[in-house]
Amino acid sequence: MVLSYVKRFLRLYAGLFLCAVSILLAIQGGVGVTPWDVFHMGIQNITGISYGTVNILVGLCILTTSIVLGEPIGFGTLCNTLSVGYMVDFLKWLNWVPAAPNAIAGCGMMVLSLFVLAMGSFLYIGAGMGCGPRDSMMTAFSKRLTKVPVGLIRGTIETVVLIIGFFLGGPVGIGTVIGMFGIGPAIQIVFNLFHFNVRTIRHESVLDTVRRLSGKTAAVAAEPAE
Secondary structure (H helix, E strand, O other): OOOHHHHHHHHHHHHHHHHHHHHHHHHHHHHOHHEEEEEHHHHHHHHHHHHHHHHHHHHHHHHHHHHHHOOOOOOOHEEEEEEEHHHHHHHHHOOOOOOOHHHHHHHHHHHHHHHHHHHHHHHHHHHOOOOOOHHHHHHHHHHOOOOHHHHHHHHHEEEHHHHHHHHHOOOHHHHHHHHHHHHHHHHHHHHHHHOOOHHOOOOOHHHHHHHOOOOOOOOOOOOOOO
């Protein structure tokens, strides 16, 4: 039981690390970033605090909203909220991803970042420990707005944060367009490559995990996909 959870947490953090690498690739590409990162970097622009701190503070606000709306939260959700931002700051401090020398290289880095993000998503979602805070909020809204397509809900949220981020001075460019229209196909390609069906993953809440580790409930959670 404990060894199983060790493996799942290792998989979770491997995925979150790749998500952080993806964000850094997009930032260093210098041709614009995804809508949420436009928002994060817009706040960074006007406050002067680090990207990682902004990412975590925004994540905590979103997490609070999800909890208020009754969405179950897993350890993966908490780890995503509290870890990815500082991972990005640490990777920037290491300075091992150079800035793109030109727009063509920047676009290439943006495309690469989408596939790295897709791989990270495959790993951390497959751990079955809960979605990230932004996906949790989208899920919470979709459960209440049952007649509204999930894609429209996600698109509306990302459009709103993109507009706010733009007016706060966040970097919008061709990379933003690549990110908006490229992330879906990138995820589909990676998930198909690993024969990964996200609908088969049963995510555990924090309470579920604590109960199972304490032996109060049978361990029936989905094992990570191979």
